[in-house]
Amino acid sequence: MSPVRTPQTPQSPVPPAAQSGATAHYLRPGRLDRVFGALVGRLARRGVSLMGTAELSVIGRSSGEWRSIPVNPLAFEGADYLVSARGHSQWVRNMRAAGGGRLTLGRKVRHFTAVELTDAEKPAVLRTYLERWGWEVGRFFDGVTATATDEELLAAAPRHPVFRITGER
Template structure:
């Protein structure tokens, strides 16, 4: 098995950043909810959804995060964006497609606090799991 890398986000990013980003950047930041791989309890975290070549992706900027491991195990989740809840299925992106996605992610979100620094600390695209998502249902909160 290959080693997986993870950077724990700074305290301010974990505790304050996601909440503030949802307030000031609601078009960029969504809330991802994924069932836990052990308990099945739904876990939520703020994420930026990357649109690229007509498809949508979730990328774990901090490496092999809990949400990426849970999404890998379940293959399904929910996104809350602009007041609507969207159910989706997810397919992990193969390693050979990651460099282009990392480049696009940095182009779109690199100006956000800690994003560029995180990718500099974890420069291997394989350290950033990414998932192609397909919306399967929509509802309201």
């Protein structure tokens, strides 16, 4: 069976770090993280969400096949967001190339398009994300918490890509 592709949309601008060739921040998952992620992803496919998790699938930029990972979608001020706590990961790079993907929770599949936020747009979203999931992802934010100043969140913003997602709910 060949992979199903979502419609392509115009890509968001490439972040300055990617344009300049600078090394992008990324914290690679350890073995325990991969095992736990696989379990959470399997549960999401079966309709069980742990604290709001869902399975994100994005078309691979090289393989053309769906690549999946569990994520914590964030509803904030009437919009939905995906935050990469670990940094400029493979799913982030694939999302930039594909311009969208799908979120799965059981039989519910939401196809969406994605636009990457600028660093200046991220602090309020990052604060809300850390308020909700800081206990889980705080270790990836180098001491920045939900109670951090706007300046501290702005300083952390380049290390944590954020996408606003739109599409069917």
